[in-house]
Amino acid sequence: MYSSQNGKVPVPTLERLATYLRYLIDLEQSQIETISSAEVERQTGINAAQFRKDLSYFGEFGKPGVGYNVVDLQNRIARILKVDREQKVILVGAGNLGSALVGYPGLKEHRFNLVAVFDNNVSKIGRPVWDLEIQDITTLAEVNTTLQARMAILAVPANAAQKVADMLVEAGITTILNFAPIILRVPRSIYVRNVSFLQELAVLSYHLSTKP
Amino acid sequence: MYSSQNGKVPVPTLERLATYLRYLIDLEQSQIETISSAEVERQTGINAAQFRKDLSYFGEFGKPGVGYNVVDLQNRIARILKVDREQKVILVGAGNLGSALVGYPGLKEHRFNLVAVFDNNVSKIGRPVWDLEIQDITTLAEVNTTLQARMAILAVPANAAQKVADMLVEAGITTILNFAPIILRVPRSIYVRNVSFLQELAVLSYHLSTKP
DNA sequence: TAGATTGTTAATCGATTAACAATC
DNA sequence: TAGATTGTTAATCGATTAACAATC
Numbered sequence: 001m002y003s004s005q006n007g008k009v010p011v012p013t014l015e016r017l018a019t020y021l022r023y024l025i026d027l028e029q030s031q032i033e034t035i036s037s038a039e040v041e042r043q044t045g046i047n048a049a050q051f052r053k054d055l056s057y058f059g060e061f062g063k064p065g066v067g068y069n070v071v072d073l074q075n076r077i078a079r080i081l082k083v084d085r086e087q088k089v090i091l092v093g094a095g096n097l098g099s100a101l102v103g104y105p106g107l108k109e110h111r112f113n114l115v116a117v118f119d120n121n122v123s124k125i126g127r128p129v130w131d132l133e134i135q136d137i138t139t140l141a142e143v144n145t146t147l148q149a150r151m152a153i154l155a156v157p158a159n160a161a162q163k164v165a166d167m168l169v170e171a172g173i174t175t176i177l178n179f180a181p182i183i184l185r186v187p188r189s190i191y192v193r194n195v196s197f198l199q200e201l202a203v204l205s206y207h208l209s210t211k212p
Numbered sequence: 213m214y215s216s217q218n219g220k221v222p223v224p225t226l227e228r229l230a231t232y233l234r235y236l237i238d239l240e241q242s243q244i245e246t247i248s249s250a251e252v253e254r255q256t257g258i259n260a261a262q263f264r265k266d267l268s269y270f271g272e273f274g275k276p277g278v279g280y281n282v283v284d285l286q287n288r289i290a291r292i293l294k295v296d297r298e299q300k301v302i303l304v305g306a307g308n309l310g311s312a313l314v315g316y317p318g319l320k321e322h323r324f325n326l327v328a329v330f331d332n333n334v335s336k337i338g339r340p341v342w343d344l345e346i347q348d349i350t351t352l353a354e355v356n357t358t359l360q361a362r363m364a365i366l367a368v369p370a371n372a373a374q375k376v377a378d379m380l381v382e383a384g385i386t387t388i389l390n391f392a393p394i395i396l397r398v399p400r401s402i403y404v405r406n407v408s409f410l411q412e413l414a415v416l417s418y419h420l421s422t423k424p
Numbered sequence: 425t426a427g428a429t430t431g432t433t434a435a436t437c438g439a440t441t442a443a444c445a446a447t448c
Numbered sequence: 449t450a451g452a453t454t455g456t457t458a459a460t461c462g463a464t465t466a467a468c469a470a471t472c
Contacts, residue, residue, distance in 0.1 A: 010439065011415065018414040022393055036453060044395055048453095049441050056455060064454035065448040082417045089413070100312035105369075106393070106410045112417075150420050151413070157317075175416040181234055181318065183256055191419040193412050198318045200405055201301070201363070202230040203223065204387040205294045205324075207403040208362050222463060248429060260429095261465050268431060276430035277472040 013054045016046060017077050020054075024074040036067040086113045088147060090173070092164050093155035094119040094127075094134045097179060101153060102130050115147050120160070137164070141171040148172070155179045225266045228258060229289050232266075236286040248279040298325045300359060302385070304376050305367035306331040306339075306346045309391060313365060314342050327359050332372070349376070353383040360384070367391045 023044055027035060037048035055061045055073075058080055062068040078084040089112050091098055102114055117129050120137040127134050135143060152173040156164050161180035168176060175191045178184055181199070184192055235256055239247060249260035267273045267285075270292055274280040290296040301324050303310055314326055329341050332349040339346050347355060364385040368376050373392035380388060387403045390396055393411070396404055 012439070014415045014418050015411055017418075018408070018411040019395075021414070022410075038453080047441060049443090050439095052453095052455060053440080060455070062454055063448055064446070065452045067453070080418065081414045082420055082422075083414055087417055087420070096312035096315045100308035101409065103308045104409060107413075110410050110413070112410075112413055151416055174421065175419050177412055177416055183231075191416065193416055195407065195409075195412055196230070197313065197316055197407075198234075198322050198324075199227055199230040200389055200407055201319075201322070201324055202233070202293045202295055203226045204363055204389055204403065204405055205299055206226050206229075206292065207387050208294055208299070209386065210294075224463070250429080259465060261467090262463090264429095264431060265464080272431070274430055275472055276470070277428045279429065 009057045013057060014081070016050070016054050017081055019044060019046070020051070021074060021077045021081065021083070024070055024077070027070045028074060033070055034067045035070060037062075039067075083111050086111050087151055088113050088115045088149035089151045089153060090114070090116045090118065090140075090144065090147070090149045091153045091155065092118045092137065092140070092168070093153075093157075093179075094121075094124055094129055095155060095157075098153070098155035099129050101155065102132065112151075115149055116143060118143075120156075137167070140167050144171040144173070150174045151177075153177045153179070154184075158182045221269045225269060226293070228262070228266050229293055231256060231258070232263070233286060233289045233293065233295070236282055236289070239282045240286060245282055246279045247282060247285075249274075251279075295323050298323050299363055300325050300327045300361035301363045301365060302326070302328045302330065302352075302356065302359070302361045303365045303367065304330045304349065304352070304380070305365075305369075305391075306333075306336055306341055307367060307369075310365070310367035311341050313367065314344065324363075327361055328355060330355075332368075349379070352379050356383040356385070362386045363389075365389045365391070366396075370394045 020040070023040070037051045040046065040051045041048040061073055061076060075084065091102060091114060094117050098117070102117060107114060114132065117132045117134050118137045118140055119125060119134050124134050125136050150173060152168050152175070154161060154164060154168070154176055158180045161178065161182050162184060165176065165184045165186055169186055169190055174189065176184070176186070178192055178194045181196050186192060232252070235252070249263045252258060252263045253260040273285055273288060287296065303314060303326060306329050310329070314329060319326060326344065329344045329346050330349045330352055331337060331346050336346050337348050362385060364380050364387070366373060366376060366380070366388055370392045373390065373394050374396060377388065377396045377398055381398055381402055386401065388396070388398070388405070390404055390406045393408050398404060
């Protein structure tokens with residue numbers, strides 16, 4: 001019902017859905033009940049036709065002549081993105097970046113539940129990170145037999161990332177957010193998204209004007 | 213010489229250039245002198261024609277029948293992305309994420325020089341973050357008169373982000389890497405890239421199979 | 425020279441946007 | 449009803465990939 005007919009939803013559409021969701025939460029808090037696609041364009045900069053097209057992959061959401069009910073649309077987008085229910089997430093790599101991510105304020109509000117943190121550094125194992133205790137990476141598969149998490153955040157150095165990715169797949173993880181600057185080799189059934197801080201900075205750097 | 217004729221380089225091309233650069237650095241360390249586009253495809257998964265097309269925006273880089281010289285290509289891509297020279301970067305927001313970014317290991321190797329950290333929290337001002345001291349955000353414009361940084365990383369909460377963005381523009385910053393989950397309103401001449409951890413997780417979450 | 429591989433053109437694919445009939 | 453705005457089709461735009469002449 002909430003999934004597209006043919007399964008071919010463009011990734012940019014999914015990214016924008018997350019943006020709409022955040023925006024709708026703001027609107028709800030502002031006590032606004034209804035919005036039009038034109039208003040969305042005005043406030044987010046995303047083309048109104050784009051907005052309507054994005055939603056059309058998943059059904060009908062608005063009333064012609066009226067617009068969209070804020071709360072209803074919010075709930076339905078949350079359902080599409082599966083953020084209407086708790087999702088268990090595990091983190092591998094308790095370095096600076098990993099530790100910062102555990103404490104990311106929006107996580108809980110978006111129903112992402114960080115249930116375990118792993119590292120291979122013996123001196124770190126057993127130490128606390130926020131409300132969790134760092135566990136030995138070698139126990140990953142075993143621990144996840146109980147936890148049954150499907151999402152993982154990979155925040156280890158590049159030279160360890162592939163090995164850890166293999167372990168994640170072995171442990172039943174099906175989606176990976178990869179912060180290591182390498183291209184992971186995983187089975188086709190595993191969904192990976194890459195986040196590269198340095199790549200972002202490089203694109204930024206390119207856009208610096210050469211003339212001082 | 214190293215810029216494209218018409219200035220219309222696709223952003224995906226720039227992102228891939230950063231990937232090629234990283235890969236070339238690895239190749240150099242492996243003492244490999246020459247590569248072909250076919251080999252790039254085999255190792256990175258990026259289509260060989262794509263690789264050649266990406267480079268074609270900036271000139272000719274290879275020898276037909278031979279391939280590309282690893283060190284030469286590396287140097288030229290670095291020049292294109294302007295990561296062949298030191299780039300000063302300032303950070304606003306010394307929270308968990310911001311502090312983690314300051315310590316990001318690849319920064320220095322990629323010639324990104326973090327020269328100042330700002331925050332508005334009085335209890336944080338004056339405290340050290342790695343080798344820097346957190347400065348008062350209200351002194352941003354003044355401090356940057358001397359520093360002359362053009363790149364900024366914005367890692368403050370959503371509700372403060374727009375105000376800080378205005379201050380960054382005022383202080384002469386021209387490119388911004390925005391970690392706050394809002395769409396910044398800035399003059400057209402300012403280049404902004406958004407990184408959204410929660411958006412990434414939401415796209416991941418969508419791809420979880422519904423069937424258990 | 426023969427084989428390999430580039431740079432580039434043309435074909436394909438996919439995403440964005442404009443336009444408008446349907447409808448609240 | 450008249451005005452507003454949706455959902456969707458068709459047009460446009462842009463990026464990816466295949467094909468191949470040029471050339472080392």
